[in-house]
Amino acid sequence: xxxxxxxxxxxxxxxxxxxxxxxxxxxxxxxxxxxxxxxxxxxxxxxxxxxxxxxxxxxxxxxxxxxxxxxxxxxxxxxxxxxxxxxxxxxxxxxxxxxxxxxxxxxxxxxxxxxxxxxxxxxxxxxxxxxxxxx
Numbered sequence: 001x002x003x004x005x006x007x008x009x010x011x012x013x014x015x016x017x018x019x020x021x022x023x024x025x026x027x028x029x030x031x032x033x034x035x036x037x038x039x040x041x042x043x044x045x046x047x048x049x050x051x052x053x054x055x056x057x058x059x060x061x062x063x064x065x066x067x068x069x070x071x072x073x074x075x076x077x078x079x080x081x082x083x084x085x086x087x088x089x090x091x092x093x094x095x096x097x098x099x100x101x102x103x104x105x106x107x108x109x110x111x112x113x114x115x116x117x118x119x120x121x122x123x124x125x126x127x128x129x130x131x132x133x134x135x
Contacts, residue, residue: 022048083107083114 008033029036087110091100
């Protein structure tokens, strides 16, 4: 009545090198939702697990020549971990720099902020906005 036989199907190892082939097969089945669903079920049984991938394209906008120059200069200062220059640029290129109070202290605080981020992360690709906002 009881069997020691394991009835769980053996799943072959997933070969991710054939992803293009799988995508092509699925694209061909788009007009037939039931066939598409059936193919996904078969792939799942073979050990494939669907994933959703989000690609962050970053800042997408059009800048005029002045704003582009401002953005690139500020980005360069941050990328070079020059916090003092970052602070200066933020004040100089704001809409009303004459309203800034204690610009020297602001630039020094920006230097401190950028250096603390630099200590935590060693490349610009690892810097998270949350690191800057928590400082």
